[in-house]
Amino acid sequence: MKHTISYSISPGEMCLTLVSMIIGVGILTLPRVLATELGLADGWISILLASGIIMSLVALYVKLQQQFPGETLLQYIAGGKVGKWFAPVLALLFLVYFLCLMGYEVRILTSLMRMYILDQTPSEVIAALMLFITTYAVSKGVQGIVHLSLMFLPIVVFVLLGLISFTSINSDMTNLLPVMPEGIFPILLTMKVTLFSFLGLEILFFLMGYMKKSDLKVFPLMAGIMLIMFLYLLVTIISYANFSVDTTTQITFPTVELAKQIEIPGGFFERLESLLITVWIMTIFNTISISQLIFIQLLEKHFVKKEAFTTYLPAISIFFIFIVAFIPHSITETFQFGEWIGWLGLALYLVSLGCGYLFFFSRRRKTGKVGKGVSYES
Amino acid sequence: MRIIRWLTCLFFLLLSLTGCWDRAELEEVGFVIGVAFDPSRDNPKVFDSTFHIAIPSAFGNGHVEGGTSGVQPFFNITSSGSTNFKMIRNINSRRSRSLNFEHLKVIVINEELARQDFITGVLDLYTRDHEMRRKTHVLISNGAAKDVYIDKLPLEDMPGISMDMIDENNQNVLGMIDTREIGMISEKVAANSSYLIPGVYKPQRGDLRLSGAAIINGSTNKMMGWLDEGDVRGYNWVIGEAMNGILEAEGKNGDPFVFEILSQETKLNYKRENGKNVFDVHIKAEGTFAESWMSGLQIDDPKALMEIENILEAEIKKQSQQIVTKMQEEYYCDIFSFQKLLKRKNYHYWKETKDRWEGENGLFKDAVITIHSDVLISHYMTQEKVS
Secondary structure (H helix, E strand, C coil): CCCCCCCCCCHHHHHHHHHHHHCCCHHHHHHHHHHHHHCCCCHHHHHHHHHHHHHHHHHHHHHHHCCCCCCCHHHHHHCCCCHHHHHHHHHHHHHHHHHHHHHHHHHHHHHHHHHHHCCCCCHHHHHHHHHHHHHHHHCCHHHHHHHHHHHHHHHHHHHHHHHHHHHHHHCCHHHHCCCCCCCCHHHHHCHHHHHHCCCCCCHHHHHHHHCCHHHCCCHHHHHHHHHHHHHHHHHHHHHHHHHHHHHHCCCCCHHHHHHHHCCCCCCCCCCHHHHHHHHHHHHHHHHHHHHHHHHHHHHHHHHCCCHHHHCCHHHHHHHHHHHHHCCCCCHHHHHHHHHHHHHHHHHHHHHHHHHHHHHHHHHHHHCCCCCCCCCCCC | CHHHHHHHHHHHHHHCCCCCCCCCCHHHEEEEEEEEEEECCCCCCCEEEEEEEECHHHCCHHHCCCCCCCCCCEEEEEEEECCHHHHHHHHCCCCCCEEECCCCCEEEEEHHHHCCCCHHHHHHHHHHCCCCCCCCEEEEEECCCHHHHCCCCCCCCCHHHHHHHHHHHHHHCCCCCCCCEHHHHHHHHHHCCCEEEEEEECCCCCCCEEEEEEEECCCCCCEEEEECHHHHHHHHHHHCCCCCCEEEEECCCCCEEEEEEEEEEEEEEEEEECCEEEEEEEEEEEEEEEEECCCCCCCCCHHHHHHHHHHHHHHHHHHHHHHHHHHHHHHCCCCCCHHHHHHHHCHHHHHHHCCCCCCCCCCHHHCEEEEEEEEEEEECCCCCCCC
16 A cells, blocks of 8 residues: 555646536537527526536536545456456546547547638648647656636636626527526426536546545535636627527538627627637647547556556547547538437446445455555556 | 657647738728618619718717818718629729728618518528627618618717717617617518518608518518608507607697607407407507697596596507507508517417418408507696696
């Protein structure tokens, strides 16, 4: 039992990192996806319900994590007899998941850049540059990534709120009525979309191992989920109020279109969507770099144990992400791909959580033995 | 080994130094301020687009009438074709600068085109392309659309900019409807509801003028007819957008007086009674007694004030009733978006009737619309008698 943790994540940092991870493509597309799925203006109810579910899932995991402070979930599972075989399988699935997620985010990023800002620059170049930068961030380890999230998130939230407050001038709130004319059932059907937009929770399994036992609290993470919920609600409601639900279904990136609506008197500042996209790239950067860090750590812990090979992992990861990013042929296919990733992520979260609890109960019944701590450096 | 690794890194970094692919010099871009669409003479499938392009270097000449160099700060160029984008690119083969639509302010559509299935087609490019803003104003012209861009008006550098600003003045004029932006129109198209688009008229000699409005049918998106200023006044009362206009009315002996609106709101109520759709329109207006040609008026007498208020209420009611009747009996179009209220108040009924609302046998035609008006004169400035 040797713990050589030089850096531990504080609860507040964990919360903001989680927020940085979760805010991604969803914040730009959620209003459209909800409007398309539902056809009514009740998307906001769906967001409220989904965030409730997500909060309970997070709370469940934090309770579990308190049983094995200083370890990741997979290490804990690997400590058992059956788990020894099961953990690598989970790890492999997580590798696939994070790989696809990064590919998807990079792809949407390049599409957006080509649509709105740089229509001559080759997509491959944008994607490659983005991945080079995230890889450099990953080379600084957990501490670097967490602090980058802390640095970018306030800017992102501030700019988003600023832009939305500018657009609220010409909004017609009656577009949000009637409330629940079809009852609650159709809203429940759209839950999958809203749950997907909260994905990124899986990072808790891997990053909460870096927290002290006394720091494993539920509340800060709840606050983070609340912040995301608030942003999602705001973006969705303002989109509907600005464009009406019917029109929102036709706009690929409603949030960007909202920023385009802004007209600051004087006519000098007229391209605020570029500001929004720039800021959004920051959060995508965070999402990709956190995912990449966990991707590489998973490889190191479960598959590539040799020191000689680990140096090449970042380069290899870039190569694969790049390949995955350009698998879908069109933006429609990309969104389809995103939905599959959503299903995979949700399933993985639930399965891992279930496994964790199963091991916990079975172990407690047998001996109350604690899992073998695997020492690791950050 | 280490050196090889470094060199590989450097080589990849070189790739990012190929320069900026998307550089566009400001001096090499032609900013389009307005677009006009006219029918082409020979072929119904083809139409003309006129682009109204700014010459920034010549801006400011116009501020001195009979200016210094006399160079107009804009030029117009017309191209014909059957799709918008092709025409935009056609201009590239005839003028040195490529067109940029970041600052597009006005789109003017010829009435003849608006009466065909044209509006949705134009909307498509102008809402789809990333350069276009959803805040661009749309107007329907009575006569050739390209003519509105010919004559420069005083004060502004370009007629397109003038028109955009005149359109913004609608709140002071009761006979003008609120600006119609392209984003708003696409909302109406998506919801299949009827709407109005402001009209613009350019006589052969004289200045352009924004007045009246074109009625666009929600289900076909074709123009059905014109509303004159009187109709538009009524429309503004019914939907509560009279804002800051003025109302002329006649007193006892036919002497005119003017009521200036300071604030106005309309409350709509909907009930379904005995198988009928009943709409209550409550028009409330507050304002000042601004100008009077009446002789022997004791304005400080509460009775006289009441009388004037009653005259105004009757006038508002008359104007509103006129347009409502016209819509119900002549065009069968719900331009007031009563249907939206229906959706809010009685969703299931709306869902089952949404396709039967407008049209000759529609439900809107038989809806019972009652109008109540309430005017409050909050002050009357002076108490002098003009006599």
